[in-house]
Amino acid sequence: MSDEIRHEWPLFEVFVRAKRGLNHVHVGSLRAADHPMALHHARDLYTRRNEGVSIWVVRSDDVVSSGPDDKDAFFAPSGDKAYRHPTYYSIPDSVPHI
Amino acid sequence: MTGEQVFEETIAKDQRVEPRDWMPDGYRKTMIRQIAQHAHSEIIGMQPEGAWITRAPTLRRKAILLAKVQDEAGHGLYLYSAAETLGADRGDLTRRLIDGRQKYSSIFNYPTLTFADVGVIGWLVDGAAICNQVPLCRSSYGPYARAMIRICKEESFHQRQGYELLMTMMRGTAAQREMVQDATDRWWWPSLMMFGPPDDESPNSAQSMAWKIKRHSNDDLRQRFVDMSVPQAEALGVTLPDPALRWNADREHYDFGEIDWVEFKRVISGGGPMNAERIAHRRRADEDGAWVREAAAAHAAKRAKVGAA
Ligand SMILES: [Fe+2]
Ligand SMILES: [Fe+2]
Numbered sequence: 001m002s003d004e005i006r007h008e009w010p011l012f013e014v015f016v017r018a019k020r021g022l023n024h025v026h027v028g029s030l031r032a033a034d035h036p037m038a039l040h041h042a043r044d045l046y047t048r049r050n051e052g053v054s055i056w057v058v059r060s061d062d063v064v065s066s067g068p069d070d071k072d073a074f075f076a077p078s079g080d081k082a083y084r085h086p087t088y089y090s091i092p093d094s095v096p097h098i
Numbered sequence: 099m100t101g102e103q104v105f106e107e108t109i110a111k112d113q114r115v116e117p118r119d120w121m122p123d124g125y126r127k128t129m130i131r132q133i134a135q136h137a138h139s140e141i142i143g144m145q146p147e148g149a150w151i152t153r154a155p156t157l158r159r160k161a162i163l164l165a166k167v168q169d170e171a172g173h174g175l176y177l178y179s180a181a182e183t184l185g186a187d188r189g190d191l192t193r194r195l196i197d198g199r200q201k202y203s204s205i206f207n208y209p210t211l212t213f214a215d216v217g218v219i220g221w222l223v224d225g226a227a228i229c230n231q232v233p234l235c236r237s238s239y240g241p242y243a244r245a246m247i248r249i250c251k252e253e254s255f256h257q258r259q260g261y262e263l264l265m266t267m268m269r270g271t272a273a274q275r276e277m278v279q280d281a282t283d284r285w286w287w288p289s290l291m292m293f294g295p296p297d298d299e300s301p302n303s304a305q306s307m308a309w310k311i312k313r314h315s316n317d318d319l320r321q322r323f324v325d326m327s328v329p330q331a332e333a334l335g336v337t338l339p340d341p342a343l344r345w346n347a348d349r350e351h352y353d354f355g356e357i358d359w360v361e362f363k364r365v366i367s368g369g370g371p372m373n374a375e376r377i378a379h380r381r382r383a384d385e386d387g388a389w390v391r392e393a394a395a396a397h398a399a400k401r402a403k404v405g406a407a
Contacts, residue, residue, distance in 0.1 A: 008189065009395060011182065028245070029179045031188060033394035034401065045172055048165075049252075068104070068119050 011060040012038040014045075016052035024056050032057075109310055114240035117183040125309055128302065129239050130186045131200070132311065137177035138195045138202035142376050144170045146210040147219055155213060162259050163216060169256065173249045180241040196381045204362060205292050207370030208284065214267055214277035215285070220260015221334075222282075222289040222327065228253045229323045230293065233313035261330070268335050275335075282331070283339040290354075291362045293320040299359075324352050 009031040015024035027046045032038035038057040047055065066074050082088045091098055099107075101120025108115055115121055121129075144167050151167065154160035178188045194200040205223055210216065231253065234246040267274040294300060294316040306312040314322075324343075331338050342355035364370065 009391065027248075028176055028241075029182060030175065033391075034398035037394065037398075045175055048168070048172065065118070068101070068116075 009033050012042075012057045013060050013063060014042040015056040015058070016046055017054040018051060019053055024054065029060060109238055112310070114243060115238050116240045124305070126184055128306060128309070128311060129242065130181055130184050133177050133181040133184070133242055134186065134191045134194070134200055135202060137174045137181060137191065138200060139206065140170050140174035140177060141195075142202045142206045142380060145376055145379055146206055146208070147216055149210055150213060150216050153213070159263070166220070166256050166259060169252045173252070176245040176248055180245045183241045192384060196377060196384060198368065198377065201366065203292060204365040204370065205288050206376060207365050207372045208288055209372055211284070212277045212281060214264065214274070214281040217260045217263035217267065217278065218281040218285045220256050221264060221330070222285050223292070224253055224256040224260060225327065226289045226292045226323050228257060229319050229326070233319075236313060238310035261334070264334055278334070279336050282336045286339050287357065290320055290324070290357055293317070293323065295359065295362070321351055324354050328352050
């Protein structure tokens with residue numbers, strides 16, 4: 001029994017909001033038995049010096065991500081849509097505030 | 099483009115390799131080995147100073163030392179976290195450490211005989227670690243580089259608290275000054291060994307440089323450390339135990355004496371004064387903590403079942 005569970009706590013990804021007004025940002029991962037323990041460990045591990053005001057923890061196996069191979073399928077279509085950017089439109093310098 | 103081409107281009111452009119990217123097997127293996135060794139060093143590195151927490155001379159020093167040792171635990175965990183992005187398993191790495199299948203820095207196999215050792219470790223050992231680690235913030239593997247940035251931010255406190263501790267002792271009694279000198283004598287050479295074997299005997303270095311895992315050679319970093327430490331020793335009022343140490347105006351670096359590589363090899367392969375004890379301590383901590391990990395896992399499983407019902 002002891003060999004089976006030893007060390008086998010699940011992996012959690014940790015996100016920290018550095019201060020009010022900013023997004024939570026991924027800072028790393030840790031092992032914990034459950035969500036409350038993951039939060040406590042995240043507090044000890046990633047916010048020892050006021051690095052944050054709020055923490056999210058997410059089970060790593062609950063994260064779904066695009067892969068490096070999806071890069072073209074996902075992101076290439078936006079490459080040729082220059083008209084989505086403000087610099088695509090030429091406006092005379094004489095026109096103010098635009 | 100094939101994964102291999104993407105990898106080559108990423109390295110050539112000085113960009114970061116990320117966990118799900120294709121990478122050569124050798125790169126993955128080297129990265130896991132280096133990160134694991136580094137993580138083990140942080141974890142084992144808690145022991146020499148940790149031994150002094152209960153005997154720190156004041157509450158202030160105790161709080162500082164506690165924070166420092168806690169940081170080292172944190173460094174180990176950031177690094178295990180980075181290793182796991184490569185498919186390594188944290189528990190497995192710990193078992194490899196305990197079984198002697200993976201190494202850690204030879205520096206932690208020396209004993210901490212007096213409280214001055216705590217100061218000298220902060221000054222020289224953390225100082226050498228900073229020299230080694232700052233370039234690693236630009237290492238080609240993203241999660242490792244990011245962990246190193248976090249670690250480097252914290253190391254500065256480690257070095258400064260050590261140096262301040264030593265300055266305080268140097269202002270104290272003659273006996274205290276002697277303790278500082280004695281600790282400096284014992285830690286200086288092992289600190290120089292922290293940079294690893296000389297360049298012409300460092301077999302994996304060329305590949306690691308090509309992959310931009312490493313940014314500077316062992317000897318370059320060692321020289322940088324010597325150049326930084328000499329004026330610090332002077333300001334402190336201690337003598338570095340090397341009669342060959344002198345400024346070389348041609349090289350614009352300090353020359354220094356021959357390192358005892360026989361001792362280095364002996365200590366790194368298990369023959370140092372504290373190797374057996376360090377591993378025994380780590381094994382004990384792992385075994386004594388097993389029931390806590392099991393109980394927490396059982397509790398979590400039970401609660402998940404109740405929640406689902
Ligand atoms: Fe550290
Ligand atoms: Fe440190």
